[in-house]
Structure formats: C-alpha cells, structure tokens
Amino acid sequence: MGTRIADSVRERIEQMIVTGEFADGERLDEVKLAEQFGVSRTPLREAFQALAASGLLTLEARRGAFIRHPGFVELVEMFEVMAEIEAMCGFRAARHITSQQIADINLTIEACERAIQQGDSDEYYRENEKFHHLIYEASSNRFLAREAARLHKRLKPYRRMQLRVTGRMPQSMKEHRAIFAALQRSDSKATATALRLHVAIQGEKFNDLMANFQQLAAVRTG
Amino acid sequence: MGTRIADSVRERIEQMIVTGEFADGERLDEVKLAEQFGVSRTPLREAFQALAASGLLTLEARRGAFIRHPGFVELVEMFEVMAEIEAMCGFRAARHITSQQIADINLTIEACERAIQQGDSDEYYRENEKFHHLIYEASSNRFLAREAARLHKRLKPYRRMQLRVTGRMPQSMKEHRAIFAALQRSDSKATATALRLHVAIQGEKFNDLMANFQQLAAVRTG
DNA sequence: GTTCTTCTTCTTGTATACAAGAAGTTTGAC
DNA sequence: GTCAAACTTCTTGTATACAAGAAGAAGAAC
Structure with a gap:
C-alpha cells in the first residue's frame, strides 16, 4: 500500500x-x-x-x-452469520490446527488475561482480535479465512459496543478458554458450538445490545 | 442504475x-x-x-x-464455504418459509424439469438460480441472503463448468426435489444437509471438476 | 562480458475542466 | 391561492491534462 x-x-x-x-x-x-x-x-x-x-x-x-448504518435487525442478522462462519472456522480448525498455532492462540489468551488485570481494554481488543484471526487461519481454508476477517472487521464497532457491558470481558475470557480447550483436544463439534455461542447474540447479550443501540439512536436523533 | x-x-x-x-x-x-x-x-x-x-x-x-483466477484449491475452498452458507440458508428457511415461497420454489423445480426435457440448458441454469435465490430469501435473514447471492454470483462460471458433466443435470434435479421435500416438512436439519450435499464438491464431483479445471488450464497455457 | 547507474519512456495517480442530469425555485396560468 | 411548467442552480459523471513513480534501455565502469 x-x-x-x-x-x-x-x-x-x-x-x-x-x-x-x-x-x-x-x-x-x-x-x-x-x-x-x-x-x-x-x-x-x-x-x-x-x-x-x-x-x-x-x-x-x-x-x-x-x-447506511445497519439497523438493529440487520446487526443481529450480521452477528448471526458471523457466529456461523466462526463456527465453521472452528470446526475445520480443530481438525487442521498445528501445535505451533495452538501455542500462538494460547499466547493471545494469556495476553488477554493480563490486559484484563491491568484494565487495558485497548490491549484486550487487540489480543481478542488476534485470537479470532488465528482461528480463521487455522481453518486452513484461505478463502474462508478472508471472508471471516472481512465480516469481523465490518462488525468491529458493534462488537466493541457490546463488550462495554459490565462483566462481559471476564465472561468472554472464559469462553475463549473453552474454545481453546476444545481446539486442543481436536473436538470439532465442541469448538464449533463454543465459538457459535461466543459470537451469537442471544439471551442477555440481546438485551444489552438493544439497550446500547437505542442509546446510540437517541444520541443521533437528539 | x-x-x-x-x-x-x-x-x-x-x-x-x-x-x-x-x-x-x-x-x-x-x-x-x-x-x-x-x-x-x-x-x-x-x-x-x-x-x-x-x-x-x-x-x-x-x-x-x-x-486473479482462482486456482483449483481456492475453487474447492469457495465451494466448501458456499455449501455451508447454503446449508445455513436452508436451515433457517425450513423454519421461516411461507406457503407462497414454497409454491414459488415448486414452480422453479417444474420449470427445471421442463428445461431438461427440452434440452434447454440456458433455461435450466436460470431456473436453477431462481431456486437457490428463493431459498436465500426464505432464510428471512436479509444480510445472509445478500452474502449468499454474492458468493453464488462469483461461483457462477465454475458451477456451469461443473454442470456440463454428463448426467449431472438429472442428478441435480433429484437433489432439488429432496431439498424441496425437506423444506416442505419444515425439517431444518434435513434441508441443511441436503443443500450442503447439493453444493459441496466431493466424491465424483471432485474428480469431474479437477478434470475440467486441468482442461481449462491446458487451453490457457497452450 | 557483466553489472551498476542513469536516463528515458511508460503507466498509474491526482487535479481540473466540461457535460449532463436532478432538484429546487420562480413565474405564469387557471 | 394552487398547481404546473420552465428555468436556474447545483451535483454527479466523464474527459482530459498534469505529476510522480516504476520499469526498461542505454551507457559507463570494472
């Protein structure tokens, strides 16, 4: 460039x-x-x-x-697709991942934990992103990895908005560890499920997002 | 436009x-x-x-x-992603589809059958495309539908190449009917599986595609 | 004879000028 | 007073002119 x-x-x-x-x-x-x-x-x-x-x-x-800002409905739709794509990456990654890649992913988890302890949310976001990108690449489907990265980037601002909710970061951390554990034992289905749950907007997350979204909309129109 | x-x-x-x-x-x-x-x-x-x-x-x-033409590997990768996205569309469609949409899909199947009988492959391609797009839309996730359509379009030339293989069209037809049947009884999993099989490149299809691809490559370099 | 350097040429990237369509306004008719 | 039509103005779409970087060729040094 x-x-x-x-x-x-x-x-x-x-x-x-x-x-x-x-x-x-x-x-x-x-x-x-x-x-x-x-x-x-x-x-x-x-x-x-x-x-x-x-x-x-x-x-x-x-x-x-x-x-053209995505409306609430479109946002939920996008996260739904993202969840499925991440699940697909995870499913494939569990079968193809190398020990080097496992080590790399582990590093991002440790870095995330440090970031939480130090309250450095920027660093957390960065390492969180690395974590996901490493899984995309571990899928060993380069086209899939590119598409996943593209969608991930597009959702970036909204993911950040979601992570601001109190207590979301430690919860996210726990999910990362679960995904990592499934990857380590090459359990495709468990990896896919864990990633789907991690990304999908459901239950509490749905309400949190909606609240944030309405707040944002109010600021815009106000 | x-x-x-x-x-x-x-x-x-x-x-x-x-x-x-x-x-x-x-x-x-x-x-x-x-x-x-x-x-x-x-x-x-x-x-x-x-x-x-x-x-x-x-x-x-x-x-x-x-x-930048996709190589053989990338092509297989793209079809793999397409298969999964179509499966996702089908899974959701089976839950959200309306009777009107079912009727529309049925029309494309009948049109496809007529096209085969008349040996009109152009018409077959057109109706085949309609069939898939109707399922994308029936997913009732507009973002997903757009993404599916985008990838579908990108794979268009290679799908055509694949369909040229002898006997592929009647086989494809049978698969459409299976997908339709699963949709009709709102069986999400069966719809997803049928669509995944329909799109994915595996078994014989893999060899057919490879043969076609090598032929194409030979023409290009020769 | 080979390699490095410089110069020329060619191609892309950016700016500006021009054309054509869209929107808003004014004026006229009813 | 309201509606419609024409005109003006503004904005986008396209063409062309200019600048700067990249590739290739020619010449000099070893």
Whole structure:
C-alpha cells in the first residue's frame, strides 16, 4: 500500500463513519469533503466506491453517497452469520490446527488475561482480535479465512459496543478458554458450538445490545 | 442504475474475465481497454475498483490491475464455504418459509424439469438460480441472503463448468426435489444437509471438476 | 562480458475542466 | 391561492491534462 491519497482518504472516512460522525441516511458531499481533506474529487470518489463495496455507504446513481448504518435487525442478522462462519472456522480448525498455532492462540489468551488485570481494554481488543484471526487461519481454508476477517472487521464497532457491558470481558475470557480447550483436544463439534455461542447474540447479550443501540439512536436523533 | 458508463464497462470486463478472455496474472492495460471501449480512463478505473472489490482482479499500487483466477484449491475452498452458507440458508428457511415461497420454489423445480426435457440448458441454469435465490430469501435473514447471492454470483462460471458433466443435470434435479421435500416438512436439519450435499464438491464431483479445471488450464497455457 | 547507474519512456495517480442530469425555485396560468 | 411548467442552480459523471513513480534501455565502469 503505497502512499495513495485515495486509500488514506478511505481510511479517514471509514473512521468517521465507524465512530458515528454521520447520521443514518446522511448524504456525503463530495466537494465539501474534498476541500476539507485538501484533495480533489477523484481520490474521494475512489474512496466512496471502496466504502460502498464494503457496505458502509450506498451510492445512488446521480444522487450521491449516503450513509447506511445497519439497523438493529440487520446487526443481529450480521452477528448471526458471523457466529456461523466462526463456527465453521472452528470446526475445520480443530481438525487442521498445528501445535505451533495452538501455542500462538494460547499466547493471545494469556495476553488477554493480563490486559484484563491491568484494565487495558485497548490491549484486550487487540489480543481478542488476534485470537479470532488465528482461528480463521487455522481453518486452513484461505478463502474462508478472508471472508471471516472481512465480516469481523465490518462488525468491529458493534462488537466493541457490546463488550462495554459490565462483566462481559471476564465472561468472554472464559469462553475463549473453552474454545481453546476444545481446539486442543481436536473436538470439532465442541469448538464449533463454543465459538457459535461466543459470537451469537442471544439471551442477555440481546438485551444489552438493544439497550446500547437505542442509546446510540437517541444520541443521533437528539 | 442509470446509464453509467462505469457500470456497463464493469459488466463487459466482468463478462470477459468470466468467459476466460484473460490469462491468470495478466495485466489489464487501462489506456488500451479505454480506447477499445471508446471511453476515458475514469469510468474504466471505477470498473477496476469494483471488480477488485468482488475479487475478480487485484490492484497493485502503481503497478496496475492484474487478473486473479482462482486456482483449483481456492475453487474447492469457495465451494466448501458456499455449501455451508447454503446449508445455513436452508436451515433457517425450513423454519421461516411461507406457503407462497414454497409454491414459488415448486414452480422453479417444474420449470427445471421442463428445461431438461427440452434440452434447454440456458433455461435450466436460470431456473436453477431462481431456486437457490428463493431459498436465500426464505432464510428471512436479509444480510445472509445478500452474502449468499454474492458468493453464488462469483461461483457462477465454475458451477456451469461443473454442470456440463454428463448426467449431472438429472442428478441435480433429484437433489432439488429432496431439498424441496425437506423444506416442505419444515425439517431444518434435513434441508441443511441436503443443500450442503447439493453444493459441496466431493466424491465424483471432485474428480469431474479437477478434470475440467486441468482442461481449462491446458487451453490457457497452450 | 557483466553489472551498476542513469536516463528515458511508460503507466498509474491526482487535479481540473466540461457535460449532463436532478432538484429546487420562480413565474405564469387557471 | 394552487398547481404546473420552465428555468436556474447545483451535483454527479466523464474527459482530459498534469505529476510522480516504476520499469526498461542505454551507457559507463570494472
């Protein structure tokens, strides 16, 4: 990735969208953003296209680019798909994982535990991400791993929102250990089930997410 | 989708890639293609971006656009993921499907049967596609349906290649009926299993695909 | 003869200019 | 006073011009 303006602009807009700087349905003004960033419309439009491809905004012909935040229902749907994909990764990983990969995953668990003790949530998120990516790769299906990573990235802001709920981090930690244990004994089904439960939004998590979501929506409209 | 040059160019290049007009790793010349299509580089570059986003080619910074055909391994990997996603759609569809949707699916099966009798393979492909899309939608998870459709589209050329094998069409037909029967009695697990088997590449299908693939590779290099 | 360096050429990335369609406003008719 | 039509303005889509980096060729040094 050389020093392409289009890429850096894409990153910046992505960040702005993800941190909720734009309201749902808002139209992004090409010329305004272009001069705000001090670039021409060309790289900006490229960024728009890329963002549209990853679903963060929609391009309507001759109308412009519009922010498209997932609604609550879509969010639940996305997590449901993510849960299944993670389960598939886990199922396959349990059969193909190497001892090196097991060791690597163990490292992320230990790092997560340290992060919790030190109250370093950023570090926790980073290591949590590593944990999941290592499982994607251990599936030894590179296409699957890429797709999983793509969806994982897209859900990033909402996962963070979910993890803020009190007591979620230690619970998540426990689940990681269960997944790891299943992986270690090459138990495909148990790994898949543990991962599905870990990712899926159900029971308490559903209510927590809904509460967070409504709060967010209130801030936006208010 | 108004009359955007970028879109039509995208379609045309996509068609060219899918029909194997370019060799793997080949670089696509912007200016050459632009004058070939009688357009400027701008819409052409937009098309490149879109194609790169859907994985048909890769953009290397300051190097250009390169064709990236999936190898045999990646193809098998993709079908494996597709099988699982279809299974997920089927599992959910069996629980949520309406009588209207069941009727619609039945229509596609009948149309497929007619197409086989008349030897109209194009019509068969069309109705086959409808069959699968109806199941995606019946999952009542719109995000899942979109993802399934996306992957389905990407695998289109290779599925066609697979269906050319003698006797595959009647066999496929039988599988459709089995899937339909499972759906009708709301049997989630049976629907999922039937769809997984229908899509997955295994046993004879594996050999058939490999043979076809090697043949294609030989044509390309020869 | 080979290899390294420099220069040229070519290609991509960005900016700007131009064209065409969409939205909003004003004016006229009823 | 309201509705419709035409006009103006604004925005997107496309073309072209320009800049900068990459690849290849030519020449010099060893």
